[in-house]
Amino acid sequence: MCGIAGLYGRPMPQPPTRALIRRMVEAVAHRGPDDRDVLLRDDVALGHARLSIIDLAHGRQPMLDETGEVAIVFNGEIFNYLELRRELIARGIRFRTDSDTEVILRLYQVRGTACVDALNGDFAFAIADRRQGMLMLARDRMGVRPLYHARAGDGRFCFASEVKALLEVPGITAAPDPVALDQIFTLWLPLPPRTAFRDVQELPPGHLLIVTADRAELRRYWRLEFPRRGEQAPDAREDAVAEELRELLTDAVRIRLRADVPVGAYLSGGLDSSIVALLARDLVPARLRTFSVTFETPEFDESVHQREMVAALGTEHQSVHCTGAEIGAMFPDVIRHIERPILRTAPAPLYRLSDLVRRAGFKVVLTGEGADEILAGYDIFKEAKLRAFCARQPDSQRRPRLFRRLYPYLPSLQAQSPAYLRAFFGAGLDRLGDPLFSHLPRFGTTARAKLLFSDGLRADTAGYDALAELRESLPGEFAYWDPLHQAQYLEAAFLLPGYILSAQGDRVAMAHAVETRFPYLDHRLVEFASRIPPRMKLRGLREKHILRRSMEGRLPAAINQRPKQPYRAPDGQSFFGPQAPDYVQEVLSRRAVAEAGYFDPPAVERLARKCAVQGSLGFRDSQALVGVLSTQLWHRTFIGRNVQSPPAIPAAAFA
Secondary structure: OEEEEEEEOOOOOOOOOHHHHHHHHHHOHHHOOOEEEEEEOOOEEEEEEEOOOOOOOOOOOOEEOOOOOEEEEEEEEEOOHHHHHHHHHHOOOOOOOOOHHHHHHHHHHHHHHHHHHHOOEEEEEEEEEOOOOEEEEEEOOOOOOOOEEEEOOOOOEEEEOOHHHHOOOOOOOOOEOHHHHHHHHHHOOOOOOEOOEOOEEEOOOOEEEEEOOOOEEEEEOOOOOOOOOOOOOOOOOHHHHHHHHHHHHHHHHHHOOOOOOOEEEEOOOOHHHHHHHHHHHOOOOOOOEEEEEEEOOOOOOOHHHHHHHHHHHOOEEEEEEEOHHHHHHHHHHHHHHHOOOOOOOOHHHHHHHHHHHHHOOOOEEEOOOOHHHHHOOOHHHHHHHHHHHHHHOOOOOOHHHHHHHHOOOOHHHHOOOHHHHHHHHOOOHHHOOOOOHHHHHHHHOOHHHHOOEOHHHHHHOOOOOHHHHHHHOOOHHHHHOOHHHHHHHHHHHHHHHHHHOHHHHHHHHHOOOOEEEOHHHOHHHHHHHHHOOHHHHOEOOEOOHHHHHHOOOOOOHHHHHOOOOOOOOOOHHHHOOOOOOHHHHHHOOHHHHHHHOOEOHHHHHHHHHHHHHHOOOOHHHHHHHHHHHHHHHHHHHHHOOOOOOOOOOOHHHHO
């Protein structure tokens, strides 16, 4: 894992300066504190901040081929680099290092832009090829690693791992994109290539961008696909599917343990991370180190289950306790790293957790993210199933009982009346044929926040419909997929890269130079899981049935059978009360809200007063408050150019 940055132009309107590319690297230096270097040519400047994990001594970047005409900067890991290296050596290719970076470089020499098809990994890289007169950007299939690009005012093409590096380039303006803000407050994320910044674009997952003197061509090289409804996996016997799933997951864990530094694992106490930790424990020679976060509020805390799994695995475990007050205190730093507004505080405890990992001396951890998307673990999949049942049988007396089965981890919901449940799940029941049917209740929860929009923001987004754009972006085959697969696609293709892997993943981990690895997102496993029949993933209301089946007899039964408890953190209550952070009153003041221009000051004032008086808010009000607060912090940090720049790095650091 690293931070990369660069400028390209043939011809370059004005030659890049060493000072500029260094400033860009400094802006992402937290991603790679181990080494920094730059390459400067008349037509290209490449910069790299390195987090050394493989070939610690010889993997420096930017890396050149032997001709000096092809150069690469690379962020991420190629987990099958050893196998690819052997194949290339068999073809007569000679290597100078043992790094996975050189494997990409040599593979490009042999296969050109098609080199990405052979890569199993999490990556974002740029290759400048002076012979071909082009710059190639590439991003991994699932969107684990970020990559952004922009055109400077003079026409120079610029790219970087994070937006803050691009904002160092003269002519790239830190201006908000109103449509992106509307998307965030509807879908929880901006739809790629759009970002919260008007001048900056995101390279979508599974894509290349080929930049030449006169054009920039976006190419898709991979897309998540599902079989048509009724089509079966090649071997649809459940025991065979479970066995193949276990074998693929085991191998995904095995190759993600490749590193020249120790590898730990996150252990939330849930099914997904427990399985990863179990498989890793059996594959590492030393005692596995695991890490977790705990909460003071019982409804969020899973420490009982964490201790149970630690005892079963025998890992050396460390946890960090996170309070609501601490979430409030660290929230501005979290937003500075995420670089956009968010609707939940959930990234903040993970920011704290990665700090614990780094202080423990670890650079790499395995995590369980991705299992819920590819194997149907989220409540939203069960909700969609029940909502479809309600749409078809509106008078059924079974509905209250089914709803109570849906949320066994939330005792408070057991007391809710059937009328309340009907109100929530009734959203969009008359739109069973809508491609977004499964997600309509979620998208509806943001309506409270959008009521706070200012007249100016409403005018800027008048006539725009984020849901319509999302529908238009769906693949042509989408209509032929099973409803569960449709819902899975919406999660895996949009929310996963746009929020889980970014705001809750790369950004908060790399803030402390910690690389997270995701065995469930091995593309072989993702492609296999997409072919598993829906009934094996969601058996009745039993989520991830086939994953549980694959681990029977290996995982403690209490963990294997426990219903999923979604990861959540204290939201609105983190910003009020006796330990409320000082900045809250400042950024939510009428003056600050009016100056930013996104929200109606009196409406924000009423919402803040409501939270201050009650001490807590309902889900929708809490989501609205976090959305407003994060937007105000984002504006203050970036749009107002109050970026807390990292300390200046001496020139010697680039030697």
